[in-house]
Amino acid sequence: MxxxxxxxxxxxxxxxxxxxxxxxxxxxxxxxxxxxxxxxxxxxxxxxxxxxxxxxxxxxxxxxxxxxxxxxxxxxxxxxxxxxxxxxxxxxxxxxxxxxxxxxxxxxxxxxxxxxxxxxxxxxxxxxxxxxxxxxxxxxxxxxxxxxxxxxxxxxxxxxxxxxxxxxxxxxxxxxxxxxxxxxxxxxxxxxxxxxxxxxxxxxxxxxxxxxxxxxxxxxxxxxxxxxxxxxxxxxLGKVCEVLPSDGMHLAAAHPYTRLLLASLPEAQRSGDGSPAHPGASAEPAVVAAELPSPLDPPSGCRFRTRCPLATDRCAAEAPGLREIAPGHRIACHHIESTRSLP
CATH class of the missing domain: 3.40.50.300 (P-loop containing nucleotide triphosphate hydrolases)
Structure with a gap:
């Protein structure tokens, strides 16, 4: 044999x-x-x-x-x-x-x-x-x-x-x-x-x-x-919101907070070719008007929820864990599908 x-x-x-x-x-x-x-x-x-x-x-x-x-x-x-x-x-x-x-x-x-x-x-x-x-x-x-x-x-x-x-x-x-x-x-x-x-x-x-x-x-x-x-x-506020490759970050970013940070850049710096971070959107993502939370008493659930336009009751009750949405790309958000519709 x-x-x-x-x-x-x-x-x-x-x-x-x-x-x-x-x-x-x-x-x-x-x-x-x-x-x-x-x-x-x-x-x-x-x-x-x-x-x-x-x-x-x-x-x-x-x-x-x-x-x-x-x-x-x-x-x-x-x-x-x-x-x-x-x-x-x-x-x-x-x-x-x-x-x-x-x-x-x-x-x-x-x-x-x-x-x-x-x-x-x-x-x-x-x-x-x-x-x-x-x-x-x-x-x-x-x-x-x-x-x-x-x-x-x-x-x-x-x-x-x-x-x-x-x-x-x-x-x-x-x-x-x-x-x-x-x-x-x-x-x-x-x-x-x-x-x-x-x-x-x-x-x-x-x-x-x-x-x-x-x-x-x-x-x-x-x-x-x-x-x-x-x-x-x-x-x-002490938590990880998103982990993603730096290449194409301006296009791949999905968490509302990451999108807000990228929107703070001058338009010419948002991508290698000078195009906006999110084509078709000139304004930065909407943020709920609220006082910045204190690390002495951080919000329950998702710590960004007090400033997030997507926040729901679930965000206050449950802290989101990091989930992989693409190779090497993880996000901590209960509303991943909804983040794609943000400006």
């Missing part, structure tokens, strides 16, 4: 660089009250890709970024860096794991010790981990050149002697010195001039591509997030 040859095993899908499940972060403010900053957020960051987190100020996007790196750890939920679960690690194990995931802060000047020279700021990480000081000058100069700085000019300067853009490049160089797998960028260009923003964004994009890094890019600027990200996660 002849046995049929075994079919080749299907390749296992690549492990995500970073995943989070059911993240919850709350901040007590006294009198039994607490800020519901992040409420049950799930996140997947494929290796070598960039995930943008988009939303208005106060939506919880920066808190998500800090929870991913355990600064502070979430109140509940899990974060996995590759195969390692960060939320289950002890202090020393977590300290070692953090070398693989680095964060770039919003204000580059405040993020740098004003008393230290650039060469010492950049070398701080390797110094902590005991790398030979004999390699310091060579490695520091190499990484400064990689981020577009002239070592001879900036090496012996202190942060107050540099521009904001130069300080942010130093922060990026410092993060890259430990050769991380994941970069968390928390509003890295919001405090910079527009012309400098473009330079830093190009640097981040080039760096992640050349080094094979994965990146979480957090910002409130729709056009910035859309252009630098492979996938965009839209947040509102």
């Amino acid at each position: 002849t046995l049929a040859p075994h079919a080749p095993a299907a390749p296992e899908p690549a492990r995500p660089a970073l995943t989070a499940r059911a993240l919850v972060v709350e901040f007590p403010v006294g009198r039994g009250q607490k800020v519901h900053a992040v409420s049950g957020v799930d996140l997947d960051l494929p290796a070598g890709r960039t995930l943008g987190i988009l939303g208005e100020s106060g939506c919880g996007k920066s808190t998500v970024g800090r929870a991913l790196i355990q600064l502070p750890p979430p109140d509940s939920g899990t974060v996995r860096l590759g195969a390692e679960e960060l939320t289950a690690l002890g202090p020393e194990e977590l300290r070692r794991a953090r070398a693989r995931i680095q964060i770039i802060m919003q204000d580059p000047v405040s993020a740098l010790n004003p008393r230290r020279k650039v060469k010492d700021l950049v070398w701080e990480g390797p110094s902590i981990w005991g790398r030979a000081a004999a390699d310091k000058d060579t490695e520091v100069d190499a990484i400064l050149r990689a981020v577009g700085l002239d070592p001879e000019t900036v090496r012996d300067r202190r942060p107050h002697e540099l521009s904001g853009g130069q300080c942010q490049r130093v922060c990026i160089a410092r993060a890259l010195m430990l050769d991380p797998e994941v970069l968390i960028c928390d509003e890295p260009v919001s405090s910079l001039d527009v012309s400098v923003q473009a330079q830093i964004l190009n640097l981040l994009e080039t760096t992640t591509r050349e080094r094979g890094l994965s990146m979480v890019f957090i910002a409130h600027d729709v056009s910035v997030v859309k252009n630098i990200s492979d996938e965009v996660m839209v947040m509102y």
